[in-house]
Amino acid sequence: MNNIEYRTPLNSDEFEKYDLFRWRILRKPIGKSIDSLKDKYENSSYHLIGVSDNEVIACGRLHFNSDSEAQIRYMAVNNNLQGMGIGREIIGHLEEYALEQNAKKIVLNARDHVIKFYEKSGYQVVRKFYGSDTNIPHTTMMKKL
Numbered sequence: 001m002n003n004i005e006y007r008t009p010l011n012s013d014e015f016e017k018y019d020l021f022r023w024r025i026l027r028k029p030i031g032k033s034i035d036s037l038k039d040k041y042e043n044s045s046y047h048l049i050g051v052s053d054n055e056v057i058a059c060g061r062l063h064f065n066s067d068s069e070a071q072i073r074y075m076a077v078n079n080n081l082q083g084m085g086i087g088r089e090i091i092g093h094l095e096e097y098a099l100e101q102n103a104k105k106i107v108l109n110a111r112d113h114v115i116k117f118y119e120k121s122g123y124q125v126v127r128k129f130y131g132s133d134t135n136i137p138h139t140t141m142m143k144k145l
Contacts, residue, residue, distance in 0.1 A: 004058075004086065005051045006093050014056075018049050021056040025076040030134050037074070046097050050077075050086055057081055060090040062098060065107070070098040072108040091121050098145060105144045112137040 009015045023034045041063035050058030058081070061074040072094055077086045098106055109129040110118050119125075122143050129138040 003052055004089070006048060006089055007051070008047055009049055014049070014051075015047070017056045018047060018059055021049075021078075022059050022074050022076050025079065026074065027134075030136065032134070036133065039073075041071075041073075045073075046094070048090060048093055048097075050090060058086045058090050060094050062094045062106075064101070064103070067102070068104040070094075070101070070103040070106045072106055075108075087117060088121060091118075095143075095145065103145055105142055107140060107142045109138045110141050112139055115139055115141070 009018050019034065019037055023032075023037055027034070027036055045061045045063040048060050048062070049056045058077045059074060060072060060076075062070050062072055064070050072091070075087065075090060077090070095106060106123075107126070108118065108123065109132065110123075111134075115125065118141050123141040124143065126140040126142050129140045132138045
């Protein structure tokens with residue numbers, strides 16, 4: 001897909017579309033409410049969406065755990081568009097933003113079935129992650145910038 005614009009949501013309508021998208025892809029299939037999307041980093045995070053034909057088709061979020069460590073969360077690509085490089089684009093934009101903010105590394109807690117996807121982008125397995133509220137196995141991964 002060549003007609004994808006990667007950017008932050010521009011207004012409350014786009015933030016609502018973004019929230020609904022990430023809930024529909026990541027949380028609804030496992031029985032979680034839309035309220036489960038929000039955490040203490042929500043308002044201070046960098047939110048990124050991929051938009052095509054005025055619809056959100058991909059997203060990712062970056063927040064900072066410290067001055068030098070950023071964390072990616074809520075990565076999602078529309079199910080029928082996976083494998084087309086859209087997720088790599090989202091990661092690239094999030095990494096670029098992290099570098100602009102002087103981050104030295106990025107961490108994330110990947111669902112185990114997507115570890116290979118993150119490895120292809122240079123992330124390395126650190127350890128198993130047991131803090132997820134999803135009951136889906138996760139692994140902490142890290143990339144030095």
